[in-house]
Amino acid sequence: MADDKKTKADNLKLPTRTENFSEWYIELVKRAKLADNSDVRGSMVIRPNGYALWENVQRVLDKMFKDTGHQNAYFPVLIPESYLAKEKKHVADFAPQVAVVTHAGGKALPEGERYVIRPTSETIINRSFTNWVQSYRDLPLLINQWANVMRWEMRPRLFLRTTEFLWQEGHTCHETEADAQAETLKMLEVYKTFAQDFMAMPVLAGQKTESEKFPGADRTYSIEAMMQDKKALQAGTSHMLGQNFAKMFDTQFQGRDGQKHYVWQTSWGVSTRLIGALIMTHSDDAGLVVPPKLAPTHVVIIIIGRTPEERGPVKAKAEALAADLRKSGLSVLIDDDETKGPGFKYAEYELRGVCLRAELGPKDLEKSQCVLVRRDDRKKEFVPLADAVTKANAMLEQMQKDLYAKALALRDSNTFEVNSYDELKAKAEDGFLLAHWDGTPETEKRIKDELGLTTRNRPFELKQEPGKCVVTGNPSAGRIVFAKAY
Numbered sequence: 001m002a003d004d005k006k007t008k009a010d011n012l013k014l015p016t017r018t019e020n021f022s023e024w025y026i027e028l029v030k031r032a033k034l035a036d037n038s039d040v041r042g043s044m045v046i047r048p049n050g051y052a053l054w055e056n057v058q059r060v061l062d063k064m065f066k067d068t069g070h071q072n073a074y075f076p077v078l079i080p081e082s083y084l085a086k087e088k089k090h091v092a093d094f095a096p097q098v099a100v101v102t103h104a105g106g107k108a109l110p111e112g113e114r115y116v117i118r119p120t121s122e123t124i125i126n127r128s129f130t131n132w133v134q135s136y137r138d139l140p141l142l143i144n145q146w147a148n149v150m151r152w153e154m155r156p157r158l159f160l161r162t163t164e165f166l167w168q169e170g171h172t173c174h175e176t177e178a179d180a181q182a183e184t185l186k187m188l189e190v191y192k193t194f195a196q197d198f199m200a201m202p203v204l205a206g207q208k209t210e211s212e213k214f215p216g217a218d219r220t221y222s223i224e225a226m227m228q229d230k231k232a233l234q235a236g237t238s239h240m241l242g243q244n245f246a247k248m249f250d251t252q253f254q255g256r257d258g259q260k261h262y263v264w265q266t267s268w269g270v271s272t273r274l275i276g277a278l279i280m281t282h283s284d285d286a287g288l289v290v291p292p293k294l295a296p297t298h299v300v301i302i303i304i305g306r307t308p309e310e311r312g313p314v315k316a317k318a319e320a321l322a323a324d325l326r327k328s329g330l331s332v333l334i335d336d337d338e339t340k341g342p343g344f345k346y347a348e349y350e351l352r353g354v355c356l357r358a359e360l361g362p363k364d365l366e367k368s369q370c371v372l373v374r375r376d377d378r379k380k381e382f383v384p385l386a387d388a389v390t391k392a393n394a395m396l397e398q399m400q401k402d403l404y405a406k407a408l409a410l411r412d413s414n415t416f417e418v419n420s421y422d423e424l425k426a427k428a429e430d431g432f433l434l435a436h437w438d439g440t441p442e443t444e445k446r447i448k449d450e451l452g453l454t455t456r457n458r459p460f461e462l463k464q465e466p467g468k469c470v471v472t473g474n475p476s477a478g479r480i481v482f483a484k485a486y
Helices: 001-013 020-032 048-068 081-086 088-097 123-134 177-197 243-247 273-282 308-327 340-354 361-368 385-413 420-427 441-451
Strands: 035-037 042-047 078-080 115-117 141-150 164-173 206-207 219-226 234-240 252-254 260-262 263-271 300-305 332-335 356-360 369-374 381-384 416-417 433-438 479-484
Touching: 001 340, 020 035, 020 273, 042 048, 048 141, 048 164, 048 177, 078 081, 078 273, 081 123, 081 252, 123 141, 123 164, 123 243, 141 234, 164 177, 177 219, 177 234, 177 263, 177 300, 177 479, 219 385, 219 433, 219 479, 234 243, 234 273, 234 479, 243 263, 260 420, 263 273, 300 308, 300 340, 308 332, 308 356, 340 356, 356 361, 356 385, 361 369, 369 385, 385 416, 420 441
Parallel strands: 300 332, 300 356, 416 433
Antiparallel strands: 035 042, 078 115, 141 164, 164 263, 206 219, 219 234, 234 263, 252 260, 356 369, 369 381, 433 479
8 A cells, every 4th residue: 555655656756857857847748637649740639637728828818819809710721732832931931841631532632732731821811811801991801710730840849849739820911011010019919918917927029030030921029938947938929921921812902092902911829839838937846837817726625534524524614615716716626535645635736736725624624714825835824714715816816926926037037148159158058148149140040050049039128239249240230139949
């Protein structure tokens, strides 16, 4: 029996972040029952614990999209191969990641009639937009799609890089370039608000370089977050597509002047990569830590008692407390499993990322109290049962704030101005490096090849002053963020 208990405990124990951050992450995803690898290379099975997180991400973002005037639609998973060929820049960049359907109905498809599984949907959506948009009165056209896409990944990692992943992709058409640019930045701000207010994850919003922009876009903007290992993670992108796809698919409208004009377009998206970002921003060596605003389970009530006589009254009180907590808007789980000890249950729910643990036993009933433990700081508080609902909500609200503050402090303490190539090299592993760069792709490539650092974005909030490139000494318009990244 002792050996069984030890085996169960070992199944909950994770590698530490300091020992091996990558192994810690993979083991957490698996042991917290968020996702598994599938038999299709690079693809994952999202388990209920992980999918519940994604559902909450969808729920919040979907409302934010609709509040800004967007509507949901759905487009086919298969794209005629000929569509991709229309946009040479687009297809050239996506070609290595595209999966092609060459056979259907037991027969080989002839050249020109093959399909690709969507890596993104700009091309096939434009075919519909060409039919939908006739006049300036049809604009703006604001569409979002929740879907799956497929990009053949060489180095897959659960949630972060998978061959098939879930995402949303917004696609819009506008009358003028200014309208499209405003939409691009508006949706970037939506992503920033979601990341900071709901994920408790501070991000830098800014413009990507020419080398890092989306294939076929005029300009790409991103939000960049720092993970606990000081690497950057691109958490969302918004693209000003200009008229590139409109010209390829002849998406025109009759303007107010009676003449034909090509629409101006945007696209923007976030994916299940956000679950990976959430894990690596907040979780610890005991398991998953989830910001309360996105948590599938806010409170677990652990019933303590050795005999049926002890457990009966405790369970009745637990059910009453759960009902009151649910009325206040919290999701609650009651654990009355007699086959596991309290200590094992505490570890199990910490691993799974339940925000708040309520311990309730016979002695607590005698004192009309319960014990509340926050997942992130794991401090115990003895709370009168009459105040438990108010206290639980206050603790969760504070937890949300504290998670953001902790992540912000980590980022700020690992962000540095660097003023020479030697300094850039010495600090390559240290976080976000703000360096002058001459703006050339050749210099950008050299830094990537020699140091493994990539440009993340040029943050809007970063005051820009001219200087000299840390590599070439040539003039620089301002600093940009370099970092190692996922």
